[in-house]
Amino acid sequence: MSEFSDKTSVNKLIGSNVKKMRNKKGLSQLSIESLMHKHQLSEDSEELYAWLKLYLENTTYELSIPVLRDENLAPKGQTGLIVSTLMDYKLTQHFKKLNRYDEFKTFCEETIFSIIKLRFDLQERDLLKSIVSTPLTIESKTYAHQGSVSGYSFKNHPFPVQYQFLKVSQAVKTGFKDIYQAGQFSFNPSGVPVAILTGKLAADRVIKELK
Secondary structure (H helix, E strand, C coil), rough: EEECCCCCCHHCCCCEEEEEECCCCCCCCCCHHHECHHHHHHHCHHHHHHHHHHHHHHHEEEEEEEHHHCHCCCCCCEEEEEEEECHHHHHHHHHCCCCCHHHHHHHHHHHHHHHHHHCCCCCCCHEECCCCCHHHHHHHHHCCCCCCCCCCCCCCCCCCCCCCHHHHHHHEECCCCCEEEECCCCCCCHHHHHHHHHHHHHHHHHHHHCC
16 A cells, blocks of 8 residues: 555546556466476575566556545545555565565565556655555465465365356355355455345345245
């Protein structure tokens, strides 16, 4: 999360949540496997940071600007910008084992800001404060396995919950008669909107069956 001294440039965006991909080719040709040597992640700083820089320059970012919905969420003339992207847990843990975790976070912060400031026409002086969180941060604060946000790996076959949006109404079923489920992990991708939606769907189904 970053805090900026001027919200003029970010107000040029429509809405308060934007997704941006730097490179249309994306990450299809970039794999962490390229850092593996004899089944171990590389310990070479130059190689690690070169890969990380390439990843950060090509990955997808989700940008959230809460102040665009409510001006009371930031001091007058300032704004907060939440920048989110996916990061490999094992790679993050690897930097920590190498005693380079703080260095890793600083590198990510500086690289991401260099990308964001071009998009928003920002200067170094515009950044007042920043906080960097990683999968290790999430793991330490929430005990979520490997710092996961959703809790489900896309490698699960079969997938543990419904994930097809057009079948979201089926997410409340449990396989047990008269028992329904709701909550952020009852559908994938998970989150607060899913908790609200499945809660309404489950309540509607119960009301319908009681009539």
